[in-house]
Amino acid sequence: MIIEALEVIFLFVTTLMMAYLIRHYIFTLTVLRRAKKAKVDAIVDEKYEPPVSILIPARNEDKVIGRLLQRIAELTYPHDKLQVIVIDDASSDSTGRIADEYSSKYAFIEVLHRENGNGGKGKAPAMNAGFKRATGEIILCFDADYYPQKDIVEKLAKEFADPNVGAVQGRVVVLNEPQNMVTRLVALERIGGYRVDQEARDDLGLIAQFGGTVGGFRRSVLTSLGGWDESILAEDTDLTFRVYLAGYKVRYVIDAECYEEAVDNWKAYRQQRYRWARGHMQCCFKHSSKVLKSKNLRVKEKIDGLLLLNVYFMPLVVLLSFIIGIPLIFFESSKIVGALWFSVPISLYSFVGNFAPFFEVGIGAYLDGRTRTQWLIPLLIFTFFYNIPICAKAFLDLLVSAIKRKNHSTWVKTPHLGNGNRYIEN
Amino acid sequence: MIPNLTSIITILIVATPILILITFLPAFLELKKPKDGGPRMIMRSIPEVKTLTAHAIHIANIEKEQKFDISLIQTMAKIIEVLPNLEV
Numbered sequence: 001m002i003i004e005a006l007e008v009i010f011l012f013v014t015t016l017m018m019a020y021l022i023r024h025y026i027f028t029l030t031v032l033r034r035a036k037k038a039k040v041d042a043i044v045d046e047k048y049e050p051p052v053s054i055l056i057p058a059r060n061e062d063k064v065i066g067r068l069l070q071r072i073a074e075l076t077y078p079h080d081k082l083q084v085i086v087i088d089d090a091s092s093d094s095t096g097r098i099a100d101e102y103s104s105k106y107a108f109i110e111v112l113h114r115e116n117g118n119g120g121k122g123k124a125p126a127m128n129a130g131f132k133r134a135t136g137e138i139i140l141c142f143d144a145d146y147y148p149q150k151d152i153v154e155k156l157a158k159e160f161a162d163p164n165v166g167a168v169q170g171r172v173v174v175l176n177e178p179q180n181m182v183t184r185l186v187a188l189e190r191i192g193g194y195r196v197d198q199e200a201r202d203d204l205g206l207i208a209q210f211g212g213t214v215g216g217f218r219r220s221v222l223t224s225l226g227g228w229d230e231s232i233l234a235e236d237t238d239l240t241f242r243v244y245l246a247g248y249k250v251r252y253v254i255d256a257e258c259y260e261e262a263v264d265n266w267k268a269y270r271q272q273r274y275r276w277a278r279g280h281m282q283c284c285f286k287h288s289s290k291v292l293k294s295k296n297l298r299v300k301e302k303i304d305g306l307l308l309l310n311v312y313f314m315p316l317v318v319l320l321s322f323i324i325g326i327p328l329i330f331f332e333s334s335k336i337v338g339a340l341w342f343s344v345p346i347s348l349y350s351f352v353g354n355f356a357p358f359f360e361v362g363i364g365a366y367l368d369g370r371t372r373t374q375w376l377i378p379l380l381i382f383t384f385f386y387n388i389p390i391c392a393k394a395f396l397d398l399l400v401s402a403i404k405r406k407n408h409s410t411w412v413k414t415p416h417l418g419n420g421n422r423y424i425e426n
Numbered sequence: 427m428i429p430n431l432t433s434i435i436t437i438l439i440v441a442t443p444i445l446i447l448i449t450f451l452p453a454f455l456e457l458k459k460p461k462d463g464g465p466r467m468i469m470r471s472i473p474e475v476k477t478l479t480a481h482a483i484h485i486a487n488i489e490k491e492q493k494f495d496i497s498l499i500q501t502m503a504k505i506i507e508v509l510p511n512l513e514v
C-alpha cells in the first residue's frame with residue numbers, strides 16, 4: 001500500500017518535471033525559429049512619445065547612483081517629456097546628496113527624500129511613494145545599480161501605442177560579468193531568462209514577466225491596480241499577474257537592454273534568491289486560483305501562468321523525486337517506476353540556473369554570439385543545488401508565517417559596490 | 427556475461443572521476459583563462475556599440491541585396507576622372 005502511494009506521488013512529480021522540460025524545449029525552439037526572421041510588432045508608432053516618469057528607488061546606493069543619473073542625463077528621449085524621480089529611501093550614505101546634485105543640474109530630475117520613519121521598508125513602499133508624485137502617462141522603473149541604453153525609453157514607451165499593453169519589460173544584461181565565478185554564472189542565468197525564456201513567452205502570447213526594473217506600466221493601469229502591493233516580496237511578479245488578470249498584456253522588448261550590477265558573492269546570491277523564492281511563492285498562493293478562474297486569460301496563458309507561479313517549488317519537487325524514487329528502486333515496484341526514473345536526471349539537469357534549463361542557456365549564449373561562455377554551463381548545476389535549501393527555507397518560513405498569521409517578510413537589500421564601473425568606458 | 431560486483435565498483439570508481447573531469451574541465455579552463463569577453467563594453471559618450479553594429483549589418487545587407495559591384499563604381503570613377511581633361 002505504501003509502495004503504491006509512493007508510486008503515485010512519484011508519477012505526479014515526474015509528470016510535473018516533464019511538463020516544465022517540454023515547456024522550456026518549446027521556448028528554446030521558438031526563439032531559434034524566431035532568430036531567423038525579423039520581429040514584426042503588432043502596432044509600432046515611431047512618433048509616439050508620451051510623457052514618461054522614471055522611478056528610481058535608492059537606499060544606500062552612493063557607489064552606483066551617480067553612474068545611473070549621469071546616464072539618465074544622456075537619454076535621447078525628449079527631456080521635456082521626461083520626469084525622473086529618485087526615491088532616496090532613508091539612505092544613511094551620500095545617495096541623497098548625489099541625487100540632489102543631479103537634481104540641481106537637470107530640471108527633469110527630482111529627489112524624494114524619505115526619512116527613517118516612513119522609508120527603508122522595502123522597494124514596494126518606496127515605489128508607491130514615488131508613484132504618488134509621478135505625472136507621466138507611462139511609469140518606468142530602474143534600479144539604482146542599472147545602466148540603460150541611451151534610447152531605452154523610446155524602445156519601451158513605443159509598445160504602449162497598443163492600448164492592450166499594460167506593462168513592458170526590457171532585457172537585463174550583467175554588467176560586471178567578468179568579475180568572478182558568481183557573476184559569470186548569474187550572467188548565464190540572465191541569458192537563459194532574458195534571451196530565450198522571456199522572448200519565447202512574448203512570441204507565443206504567454207505570460208511575459210515584468211521583472212521589477214527595466215520596464216514599466218501604463219499609468220491608468222497601475223492606478224486601477226492600486227500600485228505596488230507592499231505585503232509581497234516579489235512585487236514584480238505580483239504586478240505581472242495583476243496586469244494580466246485585469247485584461248492587459250505585458251510586452252517584452254528584447255532590444256531594450258539595460259546593464260545590471262549582479263551579486264558577486266554567494267551570500268548576496270542566497271539573500272536575493274531567498275527573497276525571490278519567498279515572494280514568488282506568496283504570489284503563487286495569492287494568484288493561482290484567480291488565474292484558473294480568470295475570463296481574461298486564454299487556456300495557454302493559464303497553463304503558462306500556473307507553471308510560472310510554481311517555478312520556485314521545482315527544486316523541492318526534484319528533491320522529492322529523488323527521496324521517493326531511490327527507495328522505489330530497491331523496493332518491489334511496478335515497471336513504470338523504472339521508466340519514470342529516466343526523467344529524473346534529465347529533469348534535474350534541466351532546472352539548472354534560475355530554473356532555465358541548460359539547453360536554454362546554451363541556445364541563448366549561441367544567439368548572443370557568446371559560444372565561449374557556454375563552457376561554463378556545467379557549473380550551473382551547483383547553483384541549482386544551492387537553490388534547493390534556499391527554496392526549502394523560503395517555503396518553510398512562508399508556512400510558519402501562514403500558521404502564525406504573521407507576515408514577517410523583511411526586505412534584505414542587495415548591496416552594490418560599484419564593481420560594474422570598470423566595464424563602462426569614459 | 428554478467429559482471430560481478432567488484433568489477434562494477436571498479437568501473438564506477440574509474441568512470442565517475444573521468445565523467446566529472448570531462449564534464450567540468452572546459453568550465454574550469456574557461457574560469458582560469460577566460461576567453462569570453464563578457465558583455466559588450468559600454469561606451470559612455472558615443473552611440474551604443476550594438477546600434478553601430480546593427481547599422482553596419484544593415485548596410486552590408488543592402489549591398490548584398492542590391493548585388494553591389496564595386497568594380498562598376500571604380501570604372502565610373504575612372505571615366506569621371508578623365509572628364510575634366512576632355513574639356514581642354
